[in-house]
Amino acid sequence: MGKIKIAFFDAKEYDKQSFINSNENNEFEILYFETRLSEDTCKLAEGCDVVCVFVNDDVNRAVIDNLKQMGVKLIALRCAGYNNVDIEYAYGKIHVVRVPAYSPYAVAEHAMALLLTSIRRIHKAYIRTKDFNFSLNGLTGFDLHGKTVGVIGTGKIGRIFIDICKGFGMNVIAYDKFPAKDLEIEYESLDEVWKRSDIISLHCPLTDENRHMINSETISKMKKGVVIINTSRGALIDSDALVEGIKARHVGAACLDVYEEESNVFFHDYSNHIVNDDTLARLISMPNVIVTSHQAFLTNEALTNIADTTLDNVREFFEKDTCTNEVCYKCPNLNNCKQTHEKKCF
Numbered sequence: 573m574g575k576i577k578i579a580f581f582d583a584k585e586y587d588k589q590s591f592i593n594s595n596e597n598n599e600f601e602i603l604y605f606e607t608r609l610s611e612d613t614c615k616l617a618e619g620c621d622v623v624c625v626f627v628n629d630d631v632n633r634a635v636i637d638n639l640k641q642m643g644v645k646l647i648a649l650r651c652a653g654y655n656n657v658d659i660e661y662a663y664g665k666i667h668v669v670r671v672p673a674y675s676p677y678a679v680a681e682h683a684m685a686l687l688l689t690s691i692r693r694i695h696k697a698y699i700r701t702k703d704f705n706f707s708l709n710g711l712t713g714f715d716l717h718g719k720t721v722g723v724i725g726t727g728k729i730g731r732i733f734i735d736i737c738k739g740f741g742m743n744v745i746a747y748d749k750f751p752a753k754d755l756e757i758e759y760e761s762l763d764e765v766w767k768r769s770d771i772i773s774l775h776c777p778l779t780d781e782n783r784h785m786i787n788s789e790t791i792s793k794m795k796k797g798v799v800i801i802n803t804s805r806g807a808l809i810d811s812d813a814l815v816e817g818i819k820a821r822h823v824g825a826a827c828l829d830v831y832e833e834e835s836n837v838f839f840h841d842y843s844n845h846i847v848n849d850d851t852l853a854r855l856i857s858m859p860n861v862i863v864t865s866h867q868a869f870l871t872n873e874a875l876t877n878i879a880d881t882t883l884d885n886v887r888e889f890f891e892k893d894t895c896t897n898e899v900c901y902k903c904p905n906l907n908n909c910k911q912t913h914e915k916k917c918f
């Protein structure tokens with residue numbers, strides 16, 4: 573086989589640079605496209621062996637059919653989550669690989685950065701002192717020490733976030749669909765986490781089952797003044813219910829690195845446009861909401877790991893029988909997936 577050809581969609585300067593570094597000996601031919609992968613753009617992958625995609629590329633049934641027809645063998649996600657790929661439909665047609673971990677520290681640290689910024693009003697103070705306004709009115713925060721944080725999802729990122737919170741002297745309770753046996757964590761039911769937490773941080777994947785797990789009903793079960801952090805996936809939260817919860821002064825603050833309709837706006841500069849998304853505009857207008865544009869992963873360490881692991885995934889797929897980081901719809905239930913035998917999923 574000649575040089576493996578990769579169509580790289582949604583290319584930004586920062587990830588292009590990290591892939592150029594990882595591919596410094598030009599082992600792979602990488603075609604960088606700024607556009608996202610969609611039904612309209614997938615023809616750009618003509619003649620390529622691999623498409624490399626990110627969180628907001630829409631890898632639906634039609635795209636998968638088109639890619640297969642063009643001879644694409646592999647969809648290489650350069651991220652951990654794969655909710656934007658119809659993996660059930662891809663099964664048996666095109667293999668899907670991902671980067672399961674690139675820097676869980678980056679995401680966990682960003683979650684804490686958002687929390688501290690929010691509760692200590694750093695975002696307000698920064699703007700004030702830039703304008704030589706040294707008044708402290710309205711900047712009163714609260715101590716994290718002694719507060720209870722509820723962590724939903726105790727995987728790689730959740731565990732690090734828990735350690736960080738423990739360092740602050742916080743009490744940690746957690747919910748996980750598959751609780752870890754090796755962790756000294758107080759696992760509780762979801763209802764108990766909603767009820768007891770001063771702060772709730774989401775670190776689980778988005779699935780059909782937990783879409784809108786934070787909604788008007790679950791918000792009503794939470795403590796008044798609760799701070800909600802989401803660095804996981806936007807659709808875990810019903811954004812309209814969140815707006816209502818904040819307007820009712822029930823939710824004390826929201827720290828959002830992800831948003832359910834983010835694919836329409838995130839990663840682009842709309843500073844000279846009127847944004848059509850009223851819910852997002854309302855959230856951003858609120859003084860106790862901080863929105864970052866899905867940047868929790870964005871550290872030098874993470875970008876290097878993403879590029880190295882993605883190219884390792886591609887190399888392994890074409891050179892070996894194994895495919896360490898493959899995902900298929902059977903994988904979450906490992907009993908049904910050949911991955912347990914370290915083979916390709918199909």
Ligand code: NAD
Pocket residue numbers: 652653672673676679724725726727728729730747748749750751775776777778779781782803804805829830866867868869870
């Ligand atoms: P992980 O697979 O290591 O851990 C996920 C945990 O969630 C596991 O312990 C799993 O048992 C648990 N879980 C699965 N389904 C659940 C459910 N319905 N309810 C509660 N818990 C459930 O994943 P990770 O590396 O810790 O990443 C967590 C999430 O963070 C990813 O799914 C991704 O969506 C998000 N993420 C965001 C960014 C960012 O830049 N904002 C970057 C990387 C990952």
